[in-house]
Amino acid sequence: MDRRQFLGALTGLSVGSLLPSRLAFPAIRTSKSMRGPVAKGPVIVCSRGKEWGEKVTRPGYEILTHGGHLLDAVEKSANVVELDPEDVSVGYGGIPNEDGVVQLDASIMDGPTHNCGAVAALEGIKTPCSVARRVMERTDHIMLVGKGAQRFAVMHGFKIENLLTEKARLLWLKWKENLSDKDDWFPAPEGVDYNQKRITGTINVFGLDAKGDLAGITTTSGLGFKIPGRVGDSPIIGAGLYVDNEVGAAGATGRGEEVIRTLGSFYVVQLMREGKSPNEACKLACERIVEINKRNGVPIDFNDKFIALNKKGEVGCYSILGSKERPPRVAWMDDKGFHVYEGGYLIERKK
Ligand code: GLY
Numbered sequence: 001m002d003r004r005q006f007l008g009a010l011t012g013l014s015v016g017s018l019l020p021s022r023l024a025f026p027a028i029r030t031s032k033s034m035r036g037p038v039a040k041g042p043v044i045v046c047s048r049g050k051e052w053g054e055k056v057t058r059p060g061y062e063i064l065t066h067g068g069h070l071l072d073a074v075e076k077s078a079n080v081v082e083l084d085p086e087d088v089s090v091g092y093g094g095i096p097n098e099d100g101v102v103q104l105d106a107s108i109m110d111g112p113t114h115n116c117g118a119v120a121a122l123e124g125i126k127t128p129c130s131v132a133r134r135v136m137e138r139t140d141h142i143m144l145v146g147k148g149a150q151r152f153a154v155m156h157g158f159k160i161e162n163l164l165t166e167k168a169r170l171l172w173l174k175w176k177e178n179l180s181d182k183d184d185w186f187p188a189p190e191g192v193d194y195n196q197k198r199i200t201g202t203i204n205v206f207g208l209d210a211k212g213d214l215a216g217i218t219t220t221s222g223l224g225f226k227i228p229g230r231v232g233d234s235p236i237i238g239a240g241l242y243v244d245n246e247v248g249a250a251g252a253t254g255r256g257e258e259v260i261r262t263l264g265s266f267y268v269v270q271l272m273r274e275g276k277s278p279n280e281a282c283k284l285a286c287e288r289i290v291e292i293n294k295r296n297g298v299p300i301d302f303n304d305k306f307i308a309l310n311k312k313g314e315v316g317c318y319s320i321l322g323s324k325e326r327p328p329r330v331a332w333m334d335d336k337g338f339h340v341y342e343g344g345y346l347i348e349r350k351k
Contacts, residue, residue, distance in 0.1 A: 034277050034279045034280045034283070035277050035279070035314070036277060036278050036279045036314050036315045036316040036317075036341060036343075037314070037315055037339065037341055038312060038313045038314045038315070039208070039309070039313040039314075039315055039332050039334040039339075040313065040334050040335045040336055041065075041210065041334050041335035042061070042064040042065055042207075042208065042209050042210050042334070042335075043061075043064075043207070043208045043309070043313055043332050043333065043334040044056075044057040044060035044061045044064065044073060044074070044077055044205065044206070044207050044332060044333050045057070045204075045205070045206040045207075045208075045249075045307065045309050045315060045330060045331070045332040046077065046203060046204065046205045046206075046330070046331055046332070047202070047203055047204040047205075047251060047253050047305065047307045047317070047329075047330060048081075048203060048329065048331055049329035049331060049340050050329075050331065050340050052081060052087070052203075052331075053329075053331025053332075053338065053340055054331070054333070054338050055080055056077050056078070056080045056081060056203070056205065056331075057077060057205075057331060057332060057333035057338065058077075058333060058338075059073075059076045059077055059079075059080060060073035060074055060076055060077030060205065060207055060333075061073070061077075061333040061334075063076055064207060064209055064210070070110075070207050070209045070213055070214075070215045071108070071110060071133065071215055073207045073209075073215075074108070074205050074206065074207040074215050074216060074217045075108070075129060075130055075133055075217065077205045077207075077217075078106075078129045078203060078205045078217040078219050079127050079129065079130065081203050081219070082126060082127045082128065082129060082219055083126055083127065085165045085167070086167075087201065088167065088168055088171065088201065088221075088224075089201015089202060089203075089220060089221055089224075090104075090201055090202065090203055090219055090220055090221055091104060091126055091127060091128065091163075091219065091221065092126040092161075092163050092165070093163070093165040093167065093168055094163065094168065094201075094220070094221020094222075095168050095171060095172065095221055095224035095225065096164055096168060096169075096172050096221075096224075096225070097222075097225065097226045097227065097228045097230070098176075098225050098226065098227060098228065099228050100164065100169070100172050100176075101123060101164075101228065102123065102163035102164055102168070102221055103121045103122065103123055103221070103222065103226075103228065103229075103230075104119070104121075104122045104123075104125070104128040104163075104219070104220070104221050104222070105118075105119065105120045105121065105122070105128065105219070105220050105221075105222055105231055105232055105234040105235040105240075106118065106119055106122075106128035106129040106131070106132045106217065106218065106219035106220070106234060106235055107119075107129075107132055107217065107218050107219075107234060107235045107236070107237055107240060107241045108129055108132045108133050108136055108215070108216070108217045108241075109215065109216050109217075109237060109241055109242065109243040109249075110136065110215050110243070111213050111214035111215055111216075111243045111244065111245030111249070112213050112214075112245050114244075114245075115136050115137075116136055116142055116237045117132040117133055117134070117135035117136025117137070117139075117142060117143075118132050118135065118142060118143040118144075118235035118236070118237065119131045119132050119135060119143070119144055119145065119149040119153075119235060120143060120144075120145040120146070120149070120231040120235040121145050121146045121149070121228075121229055121230075121231055122145075122146070122149045122150060122153070123146075123150055123163070124150060124160035124161060124162070124163060125150065125153045125158045125159075125160065125161075125163075126161060126163065127158070128219055129217045129219040130158070131144075131149065131152070131153045131156070131158060132217075132219075132235070134152070134153070134156045135149075135152070138156070139152075142237065143235060145231070146229070171224070172225065175224075175225050201220060201221070201253070202218060202219070202220035202222075202232075202234055202240070202252075202253040202254075203218070203219055203220070203253070204216065204217070204218050204240075204241065204251025204252070204253065204307055205217045205218075205219075206243070206249040206251070206307075206309045208249075208309060208311075208313060212311065213245060214243050214244075214245050214248065214249050214309070214311070215243060215249075216241050216242075216243045216249040216251060217241070218233075218234040218235075218240040218241040218251050218252070219234065220232065220234040220240075220253075222234070222256070223255075223256065232256025232257070232259075232260070233252055233256035233257075233259035233260045233264070234252075234256065236260055238263045238265060238266035239252065239256070239259050239260045239263055239264060239265060239266075240252050240256065240259060240264075240265060241265050242265035242266045242268070242269045243269075244269050244273070245311075246273070246311065247269050247272050247273045247310065247311060248269060248272045248278065248308055248309055248310035248311050249269070249308065249309050250264075250265040250266075250268035250269050250272075250278075250281070250282070250285075250306060250307070250308040250309075251265055251306070251307055251308075252264045252265055252285075252304060252305065252306050253304070253305050253307075254302065254303045254304035254305050254319070254320070255302040255303065255304055258289045258292075258293070258302070258304050259289075259304055261289075261292065262285065262288050262289055262292065264285045264288075264289070264304070264306060265306070267281075267284075267285050267288065268281040268282055268284075268285045268306050268308050269281075269308075271284055271285070272308060272310050277310075277314060277316060278307075278308035278309060278310050278314050278315060278316025278317075279308075279316035279317070279318060279343060279344070280316070281306075281308055281316065282305075282306035282307065282308050282316050282317055282318035282343065283318040283344060283346075285306050285318075286304060286305075286306065286318050286319060286320045286345075286346050287346065289304055289320060290320060290346060290347075300320060300321070300347060302320070302321075303319055303320050303321040303349075304319065304320050305317060305318070305319035305320075305328045306318055306319075307328075307330045307343075309332075313334070315330055315332060315341055316330070316341075316343060317329065317330040317341065317343035318343045318344050318345065318346075319343070319345045319346075320345065320346050320347060321345060321346075321347050321348075321349040322344070322345025322346075322347075322348070322349055323345075323348060323349045326349060327342040327343065327344070327345060328342070328343045328344075328345060329341065329342055329343070330343065
């Protein structure tokens with residue numbers, strides 16, 4: 001039996017049979033207000049609102065409802081944002097690192113087999129989640145980084161391209177010109193907002209097919225203007241993404257360092273395994289981050305958001321910061337059409 005067959009056999013066992021009976025799906029009651037909506041039929045979920053949600057979920061949903069493969073569905077949906085130069089937080093057009101170079105991170109996880117693949121600090125390839133899928137399917141490894149990941153992508157027919165769009169280059173230049181008043185760069189022209197927040201983005205995409213199998217992807221260009229080589233949570237299995245076919249899927253967006261520190265997505269799935277609803281599990285993961293930072297006297301001036309989908313199709317999301325105008329959102333497409341759900345948040349975002 002090779003490693004993958006072993007994992008396949010392992011995941012074929014019910015989780016209940018692996019846990020002491022006391023821990024196997026204890027009946028925890030969830031207050032009505034923390035129950036999320038339940039998607040019906042095959043479903044594609046993503047961590048965006050209306051603007052991107054429909055564009056992203058549709059191609060994956062079409063694949064799922066026309067007899068296509070679950071992994072093709074989540075990949076095609078995630079590729080929509082990766083290939084769109086208008087989005088400055090994922091794939092082509094993403095904000096570069098401090099040297100002006102776009103470095104991308106992505107991961108993919110297949111529920112039924114527990115197989116996963118990831119790439120980090122990948123340069124020049126527009127669709128990092130597709131490379132992550134090749135790592136999962138065509139190697140015995142889980143993560144490739146930097147030059148090695150790029151060489152591997154080229155071997156599989158991916159083209160090296162310039163990922164830095166004019167829009168992203170100008171945003172980077174403004175940032176560079178205003179780093180310090182003691183360097184040799186002139187300040188950017190009047191009217192430019194130098195104090196704009198560091199740009200973060202990322203997208204999580206999950207699929208649940210008619211058989212009840214789950215898969216997920218997280219893909220990002222990471223923290224804007226990051227130190228070259230910085231890797232966030234998105235390609236780290238258990239941090240930016242986790243899928244367990246017996247329980248559900250979870251993914252994170254926002255400040256990746258906090259999500260790595262808490263292994264956030266694994267924590268959310270583990271909480272759902274113990275009986276929490278997706279909303280409750282996402283809320284508890286946010287609370288854990290806040291609690292750790294508060295204990296260390298770190299101000300909560302950053303955001304993290306979790307989205308989750310359980311095996312029954314129940315959807316949830318929660319963030320640390322939010323407001324009435326900008327609550328955390330999760331979108332999905334199912335038998336009943338396209339939907340957006342607004343989750344809760346812990347702390348009111350300052351205007
Ligand atoms: N959550 C994306 C990142 O921190 O890179």
